[in-house]
Amino acid sequence: MRQRYGSLILDTTIRLLVPFYLIYGVYALVHGHYSPGGGFQAGVVLGASIIMVNMVQGDSVTWGVSKQTAVLVASIGTFIYAGIGIAAMIWGGNYLDYGVLPFRGIEPEVRALGTLGIETGVTLGVAGTFIVIFNLLIGREE
Amino acid sequence: MKKVTIAVLFLLSFLFVFASLDLAPTSDLNSPPSTHVSPRYIEMGYKETGALNMVTAVLADYRGYDTLGETTVIFTAGLACLLIIESRRKPKR
Amino acid sequence: MLTTATGYVNYWLISILMLVGFYGIIATENLLKKLMALNVISVAIIIFYLNLGQKAGSNVPVLFGEELGTVAAYANPLPHTLMLTAIVVGVATTGVGLALLYRIYNRYGTLEETDVLKEMRSDS
Numbered sequence: 113m114r115q116r117y118g119s120l121i122l123d124t125t126i127r128l129l130v131p132f133y134l135i136y137g138v139y140a141l142v143h144g145h146y147s148p149g150g151g152f153q154a155g156v157v158l159g160a161s162i163i164m165v166n167m168v169q170g171d172s173v174t175w176g177v178s179k180q181t182a183v184l185v186a187s188i189g190t191f192i193y194a195g196i197g198i199a200a201m202i203w204g205g206n207y208l209d210y211g212v213l214p215f216r217g218i219e220p221e222v223r224a225l226g227t228l229g230i231e232t233g234v235t236l237g238v239a240g241t242f243i244v245i246f247n248l249l250i251g252r253e254e
Numbered sequence: 255m256k257k258v259t260i261a262v263l264f265l266l267s268f269l270f271v272f273a274s275l276d277l278a279p280t281s282d283l284n285s286p287p288s289t290h291v292s293p294r295y296i297e298m299g300y301k302e303t304g305a306l307n308m309v310t311a312v313l314a315d316y317r318g319y320d321t322l323g324e325t326t327v328i329f330t331a332g333l334a335c336l337l338i339i340e341s342r343r344k345p346k347r
Numbered sequence: 348m349l350t351t352a353t354g355y356v357n358y359w360l361i362s363i364l365m366l367v368g369f370y371g372i373i374a375t376e377n378l379l380k381k382l383m384a385l386n387v388i389s390v391a392i393i394i395f396y397l398n399l400g401q402k403a404g405s406n407v408p409v410l411f412g413e414e415l416g417t418v419a420a421y422a423n424p425l426p427h428t429l430m431l432t433a434i435v436v437g438v439a440t441t442g443v444g445l446a447l448l449y450r451i452y453n454r455y456g457t458l459e460e461t462d463v464l465k466e467m468r469s470d471s
Contacts, residue, residue, distance in 0.1 A: 244332045335444050
């Protein structure tokens with residue numbers, strides 16, 4: 113369990129592909145209103161790309177997210193979601209009623225911006241949770 | 255043991271086939287799931303939420319409270335995983 | 348008769364998948380295999396829900412451009428939404444199950460159900 117799993121070919125391929133995976137994850141998040149995509153999918157793609165680097169490079173990994181950071185990211189994501197709901201209450205609406213948030217524009221656009229906010233929260237929560245579960249299950253000491 | 259299991263599951267398969275005959279056929283336009291709430295989501299989704307993707311509209315706006323619960327479940331699962339593996343047993347007194 | 352069968356054959360295949368999962372839970376001894384069988388049942392239920400959302404001749408539930416066609420031109424978005432979250436929650440809860448199995452293996456040194464039960468009885 114302590115040695116690296118990959119070969120030279122796998123290592124080079126991962127180095128080439130991971131930036132595109134990360135960009136694709138962010139694209140799936142911000143373009144989720146107009147095409148298939150959204151918070152859960154973006155979170156899975158972002159988490160899986162970091163897990164992939166960890167799997168291939170083993171203990172000699174120099175780039176990644178530790179368990180503590182991943183738990184912090186996941187809790188921040190869940191907090192963003194609940195916080196947007198409470199912010200809607202502060203501006204006079206119901207819980208999670210994004211139409212009253214103080215953005216410029218007509219109501220459907222304001223609701224779309226609120227939706228983007230909670231999708232960001234979902235993305236951070238899912239990505240952080242996946243990374244922490246993987247890091248725990250492979251039993252790496254830090 | 256395994257023969258009993260197979261026999262019970264064989265009987266259960268007849269129950270499943272019998273129950274499936276009460277469901278709407280696949281790709282029926284007038285099935286109950288397609289006539290109850292989903293026309294509202296399809297017709298009014300863009301006007302009410304500003305999201306062209308109806309799945310996002312339903313996920314994050316119409317059923318946002320539901321998704322908050324799901325996110326909390328995922329976060330709690332990660333936290334439970336951390337506590338189960340990282341916890342050390344108490345020394346015996 | 349044949350048209351009836353084509354409307355229902357998906358349900359029958361899904362029920363076969365679900366029974367495979369049941370058989371895995373009941374008949375295998377290894378706890379890890381039982382967890383994987385639970386995942387098979389989860390997949391069967393996900394496919395069942397997605398099957399309920401299909402309409403003949405419909406497209407994906409995304410508007411391309413702002414004009415709306417008829418309601419029948421789009422698949423039902425509700426099962427897609429519910430199963431999208433169910434897949435991710437399923438992965439997370441499988442992680443919790445694997446963590447529990449990790450602790451069981453550390454404590455008893457085996458994942459076979461009868462051996463674990465024997466060890467538990469001899470402990471108490």
